[in-house]
Amino acid sequence: MTRKGFFGHWGGAYIPEVLHQTFRQLQEEYDKARQDPSFWQEYTALMANYSCRPTPLTYAANLSRHFGGAQIYIKREDLNHTGAHKANNVMGQGLLVQRMGKKRVIAETGAGQHGMATATMAAKFGFACTIYMGEVDVRRQRPNVFWMEKMGATVVPVKDGSRTLKDAINEAFRDWVTNLDDTHYVFGTACGPAPFPEMVSWFQSIIGREAARQIVEQHGRLPARVYACVGGGSNAMGVFQGFLNDDVELVGVEAGGHGLDSGLHAARLCGRDASPGVAQGYKTMFLQNDDGQMLETHSVAAGLDYVGVSPILSDLADKKRVRFESATDSEVIAALDLTMRLEGIIPALESSHAFVQAFKEASDLPNNAAIIINMSGRGDKDIFTIAHAFDDPSWKEFIIARADEYRK
Amino acid sequence: MQLEETLKKRRKEKDILLMTHLVLGYPSFEVNRRIIRQMVDNGVDCIEMQIPFSEPMADGPVILKANQDSLAAGTTVAACLEFGREMAASYDIPFLFMTYYNIVFKYGEERFLEAAKAAGITGLIIPDLPPEMGGEFMTMARDREIAPILIIAPTSTDERMAELNGWADGFIYCAARRGVTGKKSEFGSEFYEYLARCRRATSLPLAVGFGIQNRDDVAALIGRADMAVIGSRTIRLVDEEGPEAVGPFIASLR
Numbered sequence: 235m236t237r238k239g240f241f242g243h244w245g246g247a248y249i250p251e252v253l254h255q256t257f258r259q260l261q262e263e264y265d266k267a268r269q270d271p272s273f274w275q276e277y278t279a280l281m282a283n284y285s286c287r288p289t290p291l292t293y294a295a296n297l298s299r300h301f302g303g304a305q306i307y308i309k310r311e312d313l314n315h316t317g318a319h320k321a322n323n324v325m326g327q328g329l330l331v332q333r334m335g336k337k338r339v340i341a342e343t344g345a346g347q348h349g350m351a352t353a354t355m356a357a358k359f360g361f362a363c364t365i366y367m368g369e370v371d372v373r374r375q376r377p378n379v380f381w382m383e384k385m386g387a388t389v390v391p392v393k394d395g396s397r398t399l400k401d402a403i404n405e406a407f408r409d410w411v412t413n414l415d416d417t418h419y420v421f422g423t424a425c426g427p428a429p430f431p432e433m434v435s436w437f438q439s440i441i442g443r444e445a446a447r448q449i450v451e452q453h454g455r456l457p458a459r460v461y462a463c464v465g466g467g468s469n470a471m472g473v474f475q476g477f478l479n480d481d482v483e484l485v486g487v488e489a490g491g492h493g494l495d496s497g498l499h500a501a502r503l504c505g506r507d508a509s510p511g512v513a514q515g516y517k518t519m520f521l522q523n524d525d526g527q528m529l530e531t532h533s534v535a536a537g538l539d540y541v542g543v544s545p546i547l548s549d550l551a552d553k554k555r556v557r558f559e560s561a562t563d564s565e566v567i568a569a570l571d572l573t574m575r576l577e578g579i580i581p582a583l584e585s586s587h588a589f590v591q592a593f594k595e596a597s598d599l600p601n602n603a604a605i606i607i608n609m610s611g612r613g614d615k616d617i618f619t620i621a622h623a624f625d626d627p628s629w630k631e632f633i634i635a636r637a638d639e640y641r642k
Numbered sequence: 643m644q645l646e647e648t649l650k651k652r653r654k655e656k657d658i659l660l661m662t663h664l665v666l667g668y669p670s671f672e673v674n675r676r677i678i679r680q681m682v683d684n685g686v687d688c689i690e691m692q693i694p695f696s697e698p699m700a701d702g703p704v705i706l707k708a709n710q711d712s713l714a715a716g717t718t719v720a721a722c723l724e725f726g727r728e729m730a731a732s733y734d735i736p737f738l739f740m741t742y743y744n745i746v747f748k749y750g751e752e753r754f755l756e757a758a759k760a761a762g763i764t765g766l767i768i769p770d771l772p773p774e775m776g777g778e779f780m781t782m783a784r785d786r787e788i789a790p791i792l793i794i795a796p797t798s799t800d801e802r803m804a805e806l807n808g809w810a811d812g813f814i815y816c817a818a819r820r821g822v823t824g825k826k827s828e829f830g831s832e833f834y835e836y837l838a839r840c841r842r843a844t845s846l847p848l849a850v851g852f853g854i855q856n857r858d859d860v861a862a863l864i865g866r867a868d869m870a871v872i873g874s875r876t877i878r879l880v881d882e883e884g885p886e887a888v889g890p891f892i893a894s895l896r
């Protein structure tokens with residue numbers, strides 16, 4: 235990274251002047267933490283004790299046999315406290331907030347997992363907490379909204395724009411510029427103005443560090459390929475960093491929605507609809523029109539439904555270090571179905587995108603090769619969406635009966 | 643230099659100048675025309691025309707909604723540039739463009755500056771382009787006699803103000819408070835001390851914006867700043883009372 239926070243052409247810090255000092259303080263605090271070996275120790279100890287780290291690398295014997303090619307391993311970020319990799323980033327930033335002496339945290343959330351993790355961290359560390367969430371996502375991720383509120387957070391539904399993740403980010407920034415003296419914005423992914431992309435990736439690198447060690451312990455050598463879904467890019471950056479300097483192919487899977495030609499997707503790096511732009515404080519490939527207005531995106535997975543992508547991943551795409559693919563909504567449901575039936579594991583809709591691509595390619599590889607799928611989170615949060623997608627009759631009956639009960 | 647000189651000349655004749663703001667294409671270019679006519683007829687000294695952007699991060703709810711409605715009605719950058727040209731050719735006051743950096747970036751920095759120049763625009767306000775990211779662009783603008791107008795915030799240190807002043811031209815835009823556009827600002831001793839710090843940092847004219855709503859707010863700036871900026875207040879006025887209310891409102895401010 236260069237001094238101004240660029241990765242190749244991408245990144246930077248395109249921020250209003252009112253945030254200048256705040257970002258200086260954050261950069262200083264982050265630099266100090268990186269230079270202080272005891273910080274990473276404190277961080278890993280916290281994650282071990284509070285969030286079940288190291289998370290297992292599970293050998294998926296049945297899926298491996300089913301596809302008859304590479305041995306499939308699943309990195310279980312679903313087993314983090316709160317059910318997703320988001321906790322890694324949030325607890326790290328929580329420690330920085332303590333060091334900065336701030337008393338309030340805010341966050342955007344799409345799938346609700348980042349909001350959940352932030353609300354949890356705020357409860358544990360004694361911070362006030364406000365979560366911004368697009369109105370569309372509030373509806374599709376209702377269970378997470380319930381838990382965030384129960385942990386004492388205020389959840390603000392955002393009704394502007396496309397009412398999804400990008401709009402929640404804008405609203406969180408508006409809060410931040412108003413309350414910057416006592417508030418830290420816990421950015422949820424490896425996007426936004428510097429130092430967020432690098433800082434979030436650093437906290438998430440705990441995934442790749444563990445996975446690199448675990449695969450050698452279990453399989454005897456490094457994997458041939460590593461798969462991760464890509465929303466903003468934090469779980470992908472997290473796992474990829476364990477293998478960036480090795481002869482391991484890295485595959486990022488974006489939301490193909492209804493297909494790359496449908497206009498209803500969120501593929502920034504593997505489709506043809508994105509172009510370079512600057513928004514939400516950083517430069518990257520954005521889904522935008524010729525005038526630079528952001529487009530509507532679509533994905534069955536709220537956490538991948540976003541117009542931009544990590545500037546670090548845009549750079550790795552330029553350098554051809556990471557290959558980008560996409561998975562459609564219907565492929566995602568099929569992969570999820572298979573994983574539940576064969577392994578008894580329930581990946582989040584976001585994570586299921588990585589499973590789709592791994593399943594497409596597993597049989598091309600020899601039996602002695604291994605692949606790792608980063609399972610960024612668990613699917614429980616998606617119960618309403620998944621049940622709806624499966625058109626599950628007994629679930630519907632239950633919802634109708636419960637609704638009748640409440641109506642009385 | 644052009645914009646700075648024009649404003650300084652006007653300032654010799656008035657205690658305080660007025661800059662107004664509007665979002666292009668909201669509610670329509672036709673209404674924009676009527677509003678601008680009333681603004682000019684009632685003595686406005688400078689007009690800031692916002693080219694709408696889908697992600698206006700530094701704007702509060704009123705201007706955010708105006709951006710979104712304008713885009714939903716089909717406003718394009720090309721139409722905004724053309725409208726700017728028409729206004730600058732029609733009236734003898736400075737016209738500026740305010741927008742977010744992506745609009746400029748996507749259009750092409752040089753191409754945008756050439757188009758703005760051809761349209762007779764004398765200054766640009768881009769709130770998400772600090773000099774660290776836009777230094778080169780600011781130099782390119784200045785070379786074409788388009789003033790890069792920089793924003794100073796209450797959180798800016800004295801050193802930072804001096805640094806910003808080094809890049810700025812035309813005037814300095816002092817944000818009256820933290821936060822986004824649209825909310826009322828409280829003027830107290832802390833605010834006046836901040837304005838005094840701004841005054842010491844620059845010899846450029848000082849404009850003060852964010853939350854200026856009435857005659858008292860404008861009067862409070864006399865002797866402390868050179869120009870008051872009226873933003874969301876006129877948009878709200880047009881929403882509630884129609885474009886004809888703008889003239890009397892502007893006339894009531896000084």
Ligand SMILES: Cc1ncc(COP(=O)(O)O)c(C=O)c1O
Nearest residue numbers: 465466467468469537584610611
């Ligand atoms: C389970 C899960 N996976 C993936 C993502 C996508 O984010 P990122 O690309 O930053 O990992 C999210 C975001 O909400 C998520 O909840």
